[in-house]
Amino acid sequence: MNDKNLSKAAHNLLIDCAGLTQSDSLLIVREQESLGWYKDDISEYILKSAKEIGINASLHEVGPPEISQSKDFFEKLNQFNCVIFFARLGDQNRFEEKGFTTKRVMSYVRDCNSLASIFGTLDYNLNILVKDEIDKLIQDSNKVKISCPLGTNLTGDIILDNSATKEVSVLRFPILVTKPVAARSFSGKVVLNNYLTSTGSRVYKPNFIKIKSEATILIENGKITDIQGNPEDVNNIYSHYNFVSQKFSIDKNAVHSWHPGIHPGTEDNNFYRHDPDKWSNTVFGQPKYLHFHTCGNYAPGEICWMIPNHTILIDAKPLWKNGKLMLKDFEQTKNLLKKYPSLRKVFGEN
Ligand SMILES: [Fe+2]
Secondary structure, three states, X not given: OOHHHHHHHHHHHXXXXXXXXXXXXXXXXXXXHHHOOOOHHHXXXXXXXXXXXXXXXXXXXXXXXXXXXXXXXXXXXXXOOEEEEEOHXXXXXXXXXXXXXXXXXEEOOOOHHHHXXXXXXXXXXXXXXXXXXXXXXXXXXXXXXXEOOOOOEEEEEOOOOOOOOOOOOOEEEOOOEOOOEEOOOOXXXXXXXXXXXXXXXXOOOOOEEEOOOOEEEEEEOOEEEEEEEOHHHHHXXXXXXXXXXXXXXXXXXXXXXXXXXXXXXXXXXXXXXXXXHHHHHHHOOOOOEEEEEEOOOOOOOOEEEEEEOOEXXXXXXXXXXXXXXXXXXXXXXXXXXXXXXXXXXXXXOO
């Protein structure tokens, strides 16, 4: 592991993303390493780095997200200027205001290896610039068409203020996706052949189902109108939607919004078969994947669809082509690549 990269990434997280200064207090909430999501090396490294800067930093360990935290715990969080989560807990109900009075940062970087890679070292401010330009390209377009090699074919208009979707209330490190695009004007079909997974928002088990062949989901104006495919898949999908929607009293037919990944440093595919939920909640930041928020008329919903190798046309021009982000084909994003060699290094010449 490269020490220079680690220290660059720590600065990126603590200063550029979290905006911390010497006078701040910081609580690092980490999830037990034995749960398999986060390694202790990252929380320990960030704790040490924060202390070196002069930040008053301490550590608190939590269990899995299904264990609910006490009122005292949430009160404790508000006693710090900032809380950084190396824990799935930080992602729960992330689109809601949770009575936070201080800053929250959710880290999708889970160990020092990944921290030292471009996942942790891509300059946070440049990461934001890229995201903002992509958001603008989508927002300023009129017609959007989404397709995929399996036959997904969905079209819709960009709603004027895209107001059905709001950004998360927690800062994220790094920035992995565009702003969610409201799906209520979208109609057509989505074809899935992998899994339905959770969005990481609320906890339920089973948190995924496998789709054995291909399932076609018909959508009209952001509502599921029919599901077609082999009878076993169709039954499984319906019963999963019934289970999740009843558990949380939410709209089972809602297709609320979608967004593609924008970070080429995101890990891909290691957990595909043995832990589909972890797979989905890890790879979603890859430009190769587009995901939908469904089941619940809010972002991020509770059931996620993962669509690999998508093409997204904005006003007939591909912004993604077969899962590749086409930054070079749009003046605004091309200029960013021209101006910043580090972005060219991460995003390549596409
Ligand atoms: Fe999402």
